[in-house]
Amino acid sequence: MHVERQSVEAIVTTLIQVFSQQQYADKVIEHTLAEYPYWDLKRKERYVTGVYNVLRFHRKLETALGNMRSRDAQTYAWQLWGAMTLLLGEEPMPSWSEFEGLSLEALNSNLSMASDAQRLSYPDWLWERGFNELADKWPNVAHALNQPAKTYLRANTLKTDVATLQKSLKKLNIETQQIADSEGLEVTQYGPLFKSDAFQNGWFEMQDAGSQKVATLLDVKPGQRVVDACAGAGGKSLHIAALMQNKGYVLSMDIHQHKLDTLKKRAKRAGIHTLETRVIKNSKTVKRLKDKFDRVLLDVPCSGTGVLRRNPDAKWHLNNESIDNLVVLQAEILQRYSQMCKSGGRLVYATCSVLPSENEQQVKQFLAENEHFKLLEAHSLLPGYTSDYDGFYIAVLERLPV
Numbered sequence: 001m002h003v004e005r006q007s008v009e010a011i012v013t014t015l016i017q018v019f020s021q022q023q024y025a026d027k028v029i030e031h032t033l034a035e036y037p038y039w040d041l042k043r044k045e046r047y048v049t050g051v052y053n054v055l056r057f058h059r060k061l062e063t064a065l066g067n068m069r070s071r072d073a074q075t076y077a078w079q080l081w082g083a084m085t086l087l088l089g090e091e092p093m094p095s096w097s098e099f100e101g102l103s104l105e106a107l108n109s110n111l112s113m114a115s116d117a118q119r120l121s122y123p124d125w126l127w128e129r130g131f132n133e134l135a136d137k138w139p140n141v142a143h144a145l146n147q148p149a150k151t152y153l154r155a156n157t158l159k160t161d162v163a164t165l166q167k168s169l170k171k172l173n174i175e176t177q178q179i180a181d182s183e184g185l186e187v188t189q190y191g192p193l194f195k196s197d198a199f200q201n202g203w204f205e206m207q208d209a210g211s212q213k214v215a216t217l218l219d220v221k222p223g224q225r226v227v228d229a230c231a232g233a234g235g236k237s238l239h240i241a242a243l244m245q246n247k248g249y250v251l252s253m254d255i256h257q258h259k260l261d262t263l264k265k266r267a268k269r270a271g272i273h274t275l276e277t278r279v280i281k282n283s284k285t286v287k288r289l290k291d292k293f294d295r296v297l298l299d300v301p302c303s304g305t306g307v308l309r310r311n312p313d314a315k316w317h318l319n320n321e322s323i324d325n326l327v328v329l330q331a332e333i334l335q336r337y338s339q340m341c342k343s344g345g346r347l348v349y350a351t352c353s354v355l356p357s358e359n360e361q362q363v364k365q366f367l368a369e370n371e372h373f374k375l376l377e378a379h380s381l382l383p384g385y386t387s388d389y390d391g392f393y394i395a396v397l398e399r400l401p402v
């Protein structure tokens, strides 16, 4: 296999932007791909995988480089890619001058003295927090979160069914496999998904298979009134509207208007006409909706530790304090927004975190302070244990009838 210099240069430039200029990887990647519209799918995939592999294993690579590490940001970015290529051994190592002096023996020798956190490439604070919260499950979870993310789709049952979608994608050489008892599909052979007629016509959305369980557990029925109070760009709102067969009312709220704008476009493409969006301007927006909904979804802002496969650079942007602040915000959202639930209604609290402080402990504290709610079921989708997909926590609560 030939390694194209232009692709590696693009990876190096991206890494410099992420590390030295603190930019988010997904944004820089999107921007870079737009600069090279003539790249074929394979080349795009190699570029994206290269960036994510370095981000995922940054600490390991830094440790492996030891005192070979350059102080110059540009040279260091080349070294990171070189070290990753040597250690993974999946691609041939080009004999370019930027890699002079790098050897697999030297990298492995430095790694032989590394700590577990260094070898599995986590910051010390997160390694410790993982152990404190998940005890001896943590190393397996940490390892599972280092695997590359797979691609999953959800067939939009308002417009098609799984078999018809599969057939239509197959014509473009995109192979998929249905996930048992669901509208979910794993993409087993990638292709031009977003250029397909199926996508343009709203036949599917890209959504992790774990994430698809959230709306399912909300157990919505056609004709109900449902609020998705932290809707973001609407992954779960769209699923909810489809499960309700476009009958009833879905209110999608968020504090960011631009996310709701994206949601509206997606809803239009999906053929949804029962959904309204509303930005949360202040506490009154939610207060006015007291006791108004049969179903309330609180897919709260969280550490995102369950989705590190998809956003590996989050490890380097988070810290203990930011997670502690999120825990406070989650408790506040749960307490205030739960009031939108009618008596006899159902509330789902969900995170894409693997940390019990954001999950089980939040629900336990809420139930202790709110006797009119009871827990019906809770699912901890823990990569490496109970989930092959992203990590999620989903608690289903009922507001007791009065």
Ligand SMILES: C[S@@+](CC[C@H](N)C(=O)[O-])C[C@H]1O[C@@H](n2cnc3c(N)ncnc32)[C@H](O)[C@@H]1O
Residues within 6 Å of the ligand: 229, 230, 231, 232, 233, 234, 235, 236, 237, 253, 254, 255, 256, 259, 280, 299, 300, 301, 302, 333
């Ligand atoms: C986990 S994301 C939601 C993802 C979305 N439900 C989906 O399926 O695509 C959490 C969302 O909560 C929003 N958020 C943050 N603080 C909030 C608040 N106080 N009230 C409502 N939403 C909030 C964020 O803007 C973000 O979009």
